[in-house]
Amino acid sequence: MKIDRSWTYPAPATDVYAMICDEAFQQRKTDATSTDGGSIDIAERADGHVITVERVLPTDAFPENIRAMVGRTITVVETQTWGAAGADGARVADLVVDVRGTPASMKGTVTLSADGDAESTVAVNGDLRGGIPIIGGKIEKAAAPSFFHALEQEERIGREYLAER
Secondary structure (H helix, E strand, O other): OOOEEEEEEEEOOHHHHHHOHHHHHHHHHHHOOOOOOOOOEEEEOOOEEEEEEEEEEOOOOHHHHHHHOOOEEEEEEEEEOOOOOOOOEEEEEEEEEEEOOOOOEEEEEEEEEOOOEEEEEEEEEEEOOOOOOOOOHHHHHHHHHHHHHHHHHHEEHHHEEEEHH
């Protein structure tokens, strides 16, 4: 199942990237979507950062048959590996999301594009996979709302974060 979502922030790409790499921003995202506060690791590399966020999400919205398989919560580990900045501050990250204890995962990219000097766009494009023949599609459909909710929260929290700066 394809996961494609984008949004625009009223800030230059360099400011948005600084926000993405700020532990306080990542903690706010995690607090908004996790039942346990999560854990965050941000490692600087020569040309970017590797951001790993682990959080526990409720499965309340999952169909009962899928919830019976995965339990009341799932642990999601999201890793963004950001590359070097372009001249305008644009960057691309490889995205890997692992839903521990399940066959579900997502691979894709996060693209940060500069829209002039005052705006930038974040686009998340990924392929969510259920990992089990026959019922994999049901797992994908059950997990997709959690992914979309997390992206909606990221956009909202990003806007709040940038407005405070």
